[in-house]
Structures are given as C-alpha cells and as structure tokens.
Amino acid sequence: MNNGKTAAAGPRTRIATSTTHTIRVGGRDLINELIGEYSYTEMLYFLTCGTMPQSAQTRILDACLVTLMEHGLTPSAVITRLMADSVPEEPQVAISAGLLAIGSVFAGTTEQCAHLLLDLEKRLAAGQNNALRDVAQDHARRKAPMPGFGHPTHKPDDPRSARLFKVAEQAGVKSRYVALLQRLSVEVDDAHGRHLTINATGAIGALLLEIGVPASAMRCYSVVSRAGGLAGHLLEERRSPSARAIWNASKAAVPYLEPGEEAT
Numbered sequence: 001m002n003n004g005k006t007a008a009a010g011p012r013t014r015i016a017t018s019t020t021h022t023i024r025v026g027g028r029d030l031i032n033e034l035i036g037e038y039s040y041t042e043m044l045y046f047l048t049c050g051t052m053p054q055s056a057q058t059r060i061l062d063a064c065l066v067t068l069m070e071h072g073l074t075p076s077a078v079i080t081r082l083m084a085d086s087v088p089e090e091p092q093v094a095i096s097a098g099l100l101a102i103g104s105v106f107a108g109t110t111e112q113c114a115h116l117l118l119d120l121e122k123r124l125a126a127g128q129n130n131a132l133r134d135v136a137q138d139h140a141r142r143k144a145p146m147p148g149f150g151h152p153t154h155k156p157d158d159p160r161s162a163r164l165f166k167v168a169e170q171a172g173v174k175s176r177y178v179a180l181l182q183r184l185s186v187e188v189d190d191a192h193g194r195h196l197t198i199n200a201t202g203a204i205g206a207l208l209l210e211i212g213v214p215a216s217a218m219r220c221y222s223v224v225s226r227a228g229g230l231a232g233h234l235l236e237e238r239r240s241p242s243a244r245a246i247w248n249a250s251k252a253a254v255p256y257l258e259p260g261e262e263a264t
Helices: 030-034 040-049 055-069 075-086 091-099 109-125 131-142 159-171 176-192 200-210 215-239 243-253
Strands: 016-018 023-025
Touching: 023 030, 040 055, 040 215, 055 159, 055 200, 055 215, 075 091, 075 215, 075 243, 091 215, 109 131, 109 176, 109 200, 109 215, 131 176, 159 200, 176 200, 200 215
Parallel strands: none
Antiparallel strands: 016 023
C-alpha cells in the first residue's frame, strides 16, 4: 500500500509517457492540449526549460534558430553532401554526420560564450571591476579565440548580430547579458588593437541567457537548428550533385608529395 507516499527512489522521467489511447508530455495532453496549439519553437523551449515560453521568449528563440540554420557550404554542409553521395539511401546518416561538426569552432560556440558571460557576471558581482579587461587581455596575450567574437567572412561586423539585437529590442527583452557582451566587446577591441565583431553565436549566447535558456542546452539548440539546414543540403545534393566536385577540388587543392619532396 502506497499511503500517498512516493515510490522508492529510482530512475524517473518527467518528459513523456503513453498508453493505448493517451500521450502525456511534460504533464500535458499531447492530443488535446499541445497539437495545433503550440509551435515547434514553443515545444522546444518547453522540453528544455520546463515551462512554456512567453511571446517575447518565443520570438527570440525562433530568431536564433533561424539564424543558425543555414550558412552555405560550411564544414557540416560539405560533410552531409559527401555522406549523401557515399550512402544515398540513408538520409539520417548524412545529416547526423554533418551535425558532428557542430562544436567548439563552428556553431557550437554559443555555449562557450554564454558560460563566459555567466562567469564574468559573477566576477563583477564579487567586486572584480577589471574582469572584462582581464579576460580580454588574457585571450589576446595567449592568442586564444574569444568565444562569440570574430568571423572569417563578416567584417567589420556580423550583420546577423545587429539584427538579432534589434529583434530583442523590439520584443522588449531585457538587455542584461547583451549589455555585458557589448561592454566586453569594447575591451576585446582594445586588447587586440583592432575591431573584432560580435558574431552571431556570441549574440545568440547572450540572447538565450536573456530568455532563461540554460547554457547546457545551447549547443543542443545549435544541433536542432542546423539539422534543418542540412536537410536542405541533402535534398539539393540529390537534385544537383556536388559531392564529386568537392572531392575532386580537395584532391586538386591538396596534392600528393613524395617524402622529402619540397612543395613548389
């Protein structure tokens, strides 16, 4: 007999369950409460943050997902196209292979920037008034990439960042972390002696913190968003193959040399 007490502790899930006629997701009826009532973006927030987002939070998350979804022939897209050519009958293989490229260099730096902002916030609250300058100068001295800054193509500024900040302003989202990121930007420029743009992943890291997304979920969001873009690359590869051209171009760009032979 239970007597109203919780069963013995053990593995649990609060995400979803199903019976013959019902499906429960996060305490809600999927059939009667969720389907047709909430968007994909709202459900993503709900499953990762535990609550349904307010309209401003939904708008910001949606803008961030759209921003990360596509950026041309990036490493993840190239990998997907090569895998689609190698394993044409298995779309999940091509897309999942491309998603493995989302990490500390491409797309996944949102999480790193968010952790940096959270750390800086703590240090400033503890009275370390020079924390922003110290971090910027330390990265510059070590020639270490600063998460959320710089871009090989978009110079002097990443246009996506400015647009994301504008969307946040229009949505009435607070600018606690955006303001901190912009203050850090001043110190980064000073430490490097030149301007380094706040890139899209940096802007997204700040904005996701503003709407209550934990930093641990942010790379997951990058994966979810980029999966949509890679689906587009996969289908285009089927219609208009490019993988063999990419393969041939790589062989031309990286010629074979005999051991000891000097490059000309």
